[in-house]
Amino acid sequence: MFTPQNPDYQKRVHHSFAQQTITSTLSMSIDEIQPGQISLAMPFAETHTQQHGFVHAGIITTGLDNACGYAAFSLMADQYEVLTIEFKTSFLAPAQGQRFVFTGKVKKAGRTLTFVEAEAYAIADQQRTLIATMSATMMAVAQRAKGPD
Amino acid sequence: MFTPQNPDYQKRVHHSFAQQTITSTLSMSIDEIQPGQISLAMPFAETHTQQHGFVHAGIITTGLDNACGYAAFSLMADQYEVLTIEFKTSFLAPAQGQRFVFTGKVKKAGRTLTFVEAEAYAIADQQRTLIATMSATMMAVAQRAKGPD
Amino acid sequence: MFTPQNPDYQKRVHHSFAQQTITSTLSMSIDEIQPGQISLAMPFAETHTQQHGFVHAGIITTGLDNACGYAAFSLMADQYEVLTIEFKTSFLAPAQGQRFVFTGKVKKAGRTLTFVEAEAYAIADQQRTLIATMSATMMAVAQRAKGPD
Amino acid sequence: MFTPQNPDYQKRVHHSFAQQTITSTLSMSIDEIQPGQISLAMPFAETHTQQHGFVHAGIITTGLDNACGYAAFSLMADQYEVLTIEFKTSFLAPAQGQRFVFTGKVKKAGRTLTFVEAEAYAIADQQRTLIATMSATMMAVAQRAKGPD
Numbered sequence: 119m120f121t122p123q124n125p126d127y128q129k130r131v132h133h134s135f136a137q138q139t140i141t142s143t144l145s146m147s148i149d150e151i152q153p154g155q156i157s158l159a160m161p162f163a164e165t166h167t168q169q170h171g172f173v174h175a176g177i178i179t180t181g182l183d184n185a186c187g188y189a190a191f192s193l194m195a196d197q198y199e200v201l202t203i204e205f206k207t208s209f210l211a212p213a214q215g216q217r218f219v220f221t222g223k224v225k226k227a228g229r230t231l232t233f234v235e236a237e238a239y240a241i242a243d244q245q246r247t248l249i250a251t252m253s254a255t256m257m258a259v260a261q262r263a264k265g266p267d
Numbered sequence: 268m269f270t271p272q273n274p275d276y277q278k279r280v281h282h283s284f285a286q287q288t289i290t291s292t293l294s295m296s297i298d299e300i301q302p303g304q305i306s307l308a309m310p311f312a313e314t315h316t317q318q319h320g321f322v323h324a325g326i327i328t329t330g331l332d333n334a335c336g337y338a339a340f341s342l343m344a345d346q347y348e349v350l351t352i353e354f355k356t357s358f359l360a361p362a363q364g365q366r367f368v369f370t371g372k373v374k375k376a377g378r379t380l381t382f383v384e385a386e387a388y389a390i391a392d393q394q395r396t397l398i399a400t401m402s403a404t405m406m407a408v409a410q411r412a413k414g415p416d
Numbered sequence: 417m418f419t420p421q422n423p424d425y426q427k428r429v430h431h432s433f434a435q436q437t438i439t440s441t442l443s444m445s446i447d448e449i450q451p452g453q454i455s456l457a458m459p460f461a462e463t464h465t466q467q468h469g470f471v472h473a474g475i476i477t478t479g480l481d482n483a484c485g486y487a488a489f490s491l492m493a494d495q496y497e498v499l500t501i502e503f504k505t506s507f508l509a510p511a512q513g514q515r516f517v518f519t520g521k522v523k524k525a526g527r528t529l530t531f532v533e534a535e536a537y538a539i540a541d542q543q544r545t546l547i548a549t550m551s552a553t554m555m556a557v558a559q560r561a562k563g564p565d
Numbered sequence: 566m567f568t569p570q571n572p573d574y575q576k577r578v579h580h581s582f583a584q585q586t587i588t589s590t591l592s593m594s595i596d597e598i599q600p601g602q603i604s605l606a607m608p609f610a611e612t613h614t615q616q617h618g619f620v621h622a623g624i625i626t627t628g629l630d631n632a633c634g635y636a637a638f639s640l641m642a643d644q645y646e647v648l649t650i651e652f653k654t655s656f657l658a659p660a661q662g663q664r665f666v667f668t669g670k671v672k673k674a675g676r677t678l679t680f681v682e683a684e685a686y687a688i689a690d691q692q693r694t695l696i697a698t699m700s701a702t703m704m705a706v707a708q709r710a711k712g713p714d
Contacts, residue, residue, distance in 0.1 A: 137318040138318050139313055140314070140316060140317065140323040140326065164288055165289070165292045166288065166289050166292060167289060168289065169286040170286075175329075176325055176326065176328045176330070177289065177325065177329065179324075179325045179328045180324075182325075183323075183325050184325075199318075199319070201358075202358050203357070203358060204355060204356060204651065205324075205356060206355040206504040208353040209350070209352060210524040225508060230704075231650065231704070233508050248523070251533070255650060255651055255702065352501075352529060353553055355700055357700060359680050375658070380555070397673070400672060402653055402655060402700045432616045433616075436616050436621065441612045441613060462586055465585065465586045465587060466585050466587065467581045467582075467584040467646075468646070473626075473649045473652075474587070474624065474627025474629075474631075475623065475627065477626045477630075478622075478624065478627075479623070480623075481621075497617070500622045501655070501656060502653060502654060502656060503654060504653040505626075505652060507648075507650060
């Protein structure tokens with residue numbers, strides 16, 4: 119559906135992902151990348167829960183934000199980095215499971231802004247439950263830029 | 268401005284906060300609680316950054332979500348827990364600093380739903396910069412309930 | 417996918433829709449209703465534009481909100497009305513066309529809250545363009561209730 | 566707090582506002598403009614209600630979007646127009662009143678993007694009630710541009 123501007127887009131995504139310390143802290147990994155689409159995985163960890171023992175909404179959001187950001191980044195030209203402008207997350211069910219999957223998909227890729235949507239699933243005893251959705255706006259910024267401006 | 272239904276609201280907030288493993292993982296602490304308001308703090312940590320070395324948007328969101336959730340929780344009666352229904356986060360500036368502060372404030376407290384807003388600040392070399400804002404909906408659920416329904 | 421609690425759900429949706437004066441002001445109509453899904457249509461009108469001559473974002477949002485609200489309402493039991501708690505709208509392309517279509521689809525229907533997504537399309541010279549997306553939270557309230565509480 | 570790039574910012578806002586047909590359809594008017602801030606007013610009208618006789622959420626959103634858009638526009642240089650990228654609206658109380666007021670205030674003005682917040686109030690029998698809040702992202706685009714890209 120989308121044509122990547124950079125044939126090496128998968129390599130670029132893996133490289134940027136590996137530079138995030140949060141991904142190794144959360145043992146987050148890339149399952150699959152396609153132009154404008156990505157799937158990430160994260161195991162449950164006792165160290166990232168809220169008061170009821172479920173994974174904290176902010177950690178689920180971390181996975182969703184990465185799914186949106188790297189889905190957008192996969193379509194960007196070489197000289198651009200990706201920055202999150204804003205996102206909304208809706209929590210449909212408790213983040214309860216052994217493993218979590220985050221899928222991101224570009225809705226519209228523009229020169230400056232990219233609109234992306236993502237879904238989070240909990241995997242518990244082989245069953246996959248939709249637990250959260252994200253709607254996000256990502257921005258392409260020239261490398262070394264430090265913020266939305 | 269708000270009258271807490273539970274005179275022990277501060278104790279309840281501290282107790283629930285301490286049950287979150289994520290708060291100790293992130294070294295997050297409570298600075299101040301008032302009815303419908305809270306201020307949280309978190310130091311910078313190398314383990315929670317995105318690809319440019321700033322704190323990850325999802326971790327900033329974790330602080331904002333806690334600020335919104337516990338601001339709402341401070342007004343709830345004894346038999347209720349708080350659950351996040353949804354939030355939107357806007358990222359105004361990079362999360363760059365030695366320390367981060369998250370302030371939450373209830374806009375409207377209802378029987379079932381509470382609307383809350385929060386702001387995140389980065390403290391770098393004594394200077395405080397607004398880096399993110401959140402608008403959230405929180406829900407009061409009878410204790411031991413497991414989800415938004 | 418969803419089983420309506422009320423076999424007369426289509427009639428109920430049509431009845432409630434007809435009680436909105438805004439729908440006749442905007443010449444909005446129902447194209448199709450299924451359990452948890454709806455499609456609405458609206459012609460372009462010179463009276464509802466913003467400064468560049470496109471349909472105003474708030475009017476596109478009116479269609480999206482109705483699509484979300486009635487998709488949710490189609491699954492609710494007889495004694496409930498639907499209220500909008502919050503929504504986010506993303507604007508992907510200008511609202512330029514002869515006709516607009518709004519499709520709403522329930523993501524998760526709970527006892528109290530229903531999460532819904534909607535898309536807005538502009539139809540110009542036979543071509544259909546995705547112009548906006550909405551992510552919304554709807555609430556079931558006992559009839560004659562006047563607000564989210 | 567903000568310094569307008571254009572000393573004629575008030576005139577520019579009034580001019581752009583007057584080009585919107587929706588503002589006259591809704592009898593919306595500008596109460597006050599300051600750099601990065603605006604206040605709008607709208608009377609109740611029978612023609613813009615939802616199924617319970619309150620003003621439709623989309624019409625309240627129209628006022629909030631204008632408040633955000635023109636608060637942002639007041640700070641932009643001459644060659645730029647303002648476009649709405651996205652917004653989230655939270656509905657705190659029913660839109661019931663004789664008159665409605667919308668106040669918008671810039672949180673952060675950047676070269677390309679401006680983050681804005683707005684509040685909607687219902688005025689009923691002299692009493693002012695906060696009924697809705699908006700968090701929005703606005704974009705500066707060179708004149709005659711037709712969309713977010």
